[in-house]
Amino acid sequence: MKALSLPLPAEPMPGQIRFGALRRSAILLFGTPLNAVLTLLFGVLLVTTVPPMLHWLVIDAVLFDPSPRACRVATGACWSFIYAKSGQLLFGIYPLDERWRPAIVCVLILALLAWSVRPASWAPRLAALWVAALVLIFWLMAGGFGLAEVPTSSWGGLPVTLILTVVAIGVAFPVGILLALARRSTMPTIRIGAVVLIESVRGLPLLSILFVASIMMPLFLPEALLPDKFVRALVALTIFAAAYLAEVIRGGLQAIPNGQYEAAAAVGLPFWRTQYLVILPQAIRVAIPALANTIIVMIKNTSLVLVVGLFDLISSGKAALADPDWPSPAAETFLFIGAIFFALSFSFARFADFLERRGPTAH
């Protein structure tokens, strides 16, 4: 049902046909009393808000003038700040001369992500590809073997966001599969354990899990074994992602008819072979759109690590804003950071839509 639309007049009146597109849009905008009211309402809204926004964003903005003084005088946005600070915004306090390294890492991760969500590339060698890529990424970021060494405390910006997302999901994926299977197990202790674990993680805000990880881990572990901030945040993100992925995969498992289990049993496949060869390939394929959504949620969630003191995109933005030479254009900076996240998750969402529309392959 289209709640607010009434059928358009089917027959155009004679003599008006040549106005084609104009007439069509006029009908859409003013064809019914309700549409006329809506047009008026939203017209007023847009006319009052869009021009001032355009003035600030473009017309009165400082676009290329590299001197901070221009920004102090201008009434519009200070985009030259973003341009001047882009390296710091994207890569944080990573050493200036080495910034090509995190840049390559970002491109590599994004390309691999896009490649991996295609069902066609689902094969055991994909996992091998990822492991190889992660080794390469770690070498590029941390250095050694011919590259200058950079400690994790100097990592920052977009690569931190992407690495956290990818590694958390990568580790959480097999854990999530095990949890989903455990939750469907016939053994009561295993099932109850999985339910308690999944539901309590899903019932908690990620921020509280991050806090707990950063507060509790120093108490759980002897000083010598204590991982740094980066790894602690990674552990928290992984636990979080595993619980959500487990539910997504369980959704896929529930879509598999019982006959598949029976057929696998009848040809003599034991439990784990049945899961690996018959059930999981189908279940994961069913769950791909939901998996893509979970990846989006994780990309967005990773922005929370700044609260436990990691140097992600937002913290790099805040650090860049502290430069006293510039008039601290905070709105522009956070708009830019928001735009990066938007671009990442919007394109992923469109990709997920595409997969969903295309439906399961070869069925």
Added chain:
Amino acid sequence: MLSDARTRSIIIQCALVAVAAAFAALLVSTTFANLRARGIPIGFDFLTMPSRIVISEAILTYKSRDPYYWAIATGLANTVFVSAVVIVFSSALGLVVGITRLSSNPLAAGTCRVWVEVARNSPPIVLLIFLYSLWWKVLPPVGEALNPLPGVYASMRGFVVPAVSMDVATAGLLVIALALALAAAGWAAARRGWLPPLAAPTILAVGIAGLWLADAKFSVDWPTFTGSNFKGGKDLTPELSTILIGLTIYTTGFVAEIVRGGVLSVGRGQWDAGHSLGLPRGKILRLIIIPQMLRVIVPPLNSQYINVVKNSTLAIAVGYPDFLAVMNTIISKSSHSIEGVFIILGVYLALNLSLSSAANWYNRRIAIVER
């Protein structure tokens, strides 16, 4: 023996429990050893001691010499307040935006689509920080405060809105009248005739009239502008306003998508069937379409509401003292981290479990109404 299905199942389960217990024992013993080494006591006695922490703003009355438990309650009240306000506003707005997205009017549908896409694709924390950074850029100083609605002022120092005050008895009676009206609405949903639709408004009107006749202590405190400041009314700081506005914008996007999905989930065939039975449009909507829509909408809506409670922790990004922020301060101040962590986990689990059991109760109700 090991290949016997039952024996194997028992052995696996015992092994699992043993590993879990050993792991837990290891964690507990190292934790206690670590705590002892640092000379940190364990116990909930500290809750009754004066906290001496500062909570910058609160719904409840709080002073820094109040005990820890009251500080925790203050933080919790802030979280509940923020969540409740965001849930109410985003539900109402989400309904409007979701339905408008289905309109044939491209201007209206397009604007709403932009809203939904921005909300769904940006991290809420970035949205909040961005809005917070806009505050001083967009709003005028106190002297030139905007007055968009009667009694509502907006300036750099935040919003000032009319405060409603009433005594406890009045509030109680109002709640009872509201509950009766809601019950009447539920009763009316499954009945026909001219009386049922009027039942709920009548009860509410009679209740309010009764309160007025009984000369209830009910007053609205309108803010007045004195030239340099406001007298009366209720102050909403920029921090609180940012949280409320930002989370409402964010959540509305998700609610709108749920509403849209619910509307689309009821097929054209249901309208056709209703028309073929000779039912008028309003009856089809009320008796056929909405009950089916609710069944689709309620479960995802509930998980959105739980998300609101979780997202309210982002208050920390703009410095509003919600429950988690208060707990964080308490932990770093009192070094009772274990106890603090248990309180954090317990409170969020309790909040979210009660929300989902309320939704389950409602779900069962609409399932019965359907029959």
Added chain:
Amino acid sequence: MLSSAAKRVPPMPDPSDPPAIEMIGMNKWYGNFHVLKDIDLTVLRGEKLVICGPSGSGKSTIIRCINRLEEHQQGQIVVDGVELTNDLKKIDLIRRDIGMVFQHFNLFPHLTILENLTLAPIWVRRMRRAQAEQTAMHYLERVKIPDQAHKYPGQLSGGQQQRVAIARALCMSPKIMLFDEPTSALDPEMVKEVLDTMIALAGDGMTMLCVTHEMGFARQIADRVVFMDQGEIVEMNTPSEFFSHPRHRRSKLFLTQILN
């Protein structure tokens, strides 16, 4: 209706051989519901058994107990000299030697026809891929669809899918084949192609247990017909006796219903 070429001489079962399947005093419950009551049934090697009866009579459950898709609670089931217990190793061994064809085919939709056929030989029998594919193609030719080997199950008709399912079971070179209403989910025009495949298989001397309502098929290939009702074996006889002189009231009623 069916070609007389498929008629064959019943093999003479050697009484000294252990029977293919032996059920002694077998009982099964779903909760409080008594599905199978005191089942005693012996199936000889090379024998063809058709099990029929009204819906809910327990006829599917009885063959699903033979490869332990269902668990029985009382009595004994001995398959090929091995008793079915909770022992997972024995269950795996028995399942390798029993092929099963389901009402709804249950092909693996994410694998090609060839992969459906080679999956179990490779992963259970540890056969080399090339050899498994050779065997698979052999059986696909037997069921007359070798040209479909690289398609997915969803691209085939119901009758073709069921023939693939039969070939999949045969690839494990089973000693016993179980058929659980193999033609019930098919469109009428596809029933014959599946029955013809089964008749050809019967001609090779395979031990077969078929739950089916195809009485023409039963008359043609069955050595014995088992009639079940309410969880009990009511009557067991040769097809000619069973169809011409049913002894029990319930079998008579069933036959008048199904033949009309």
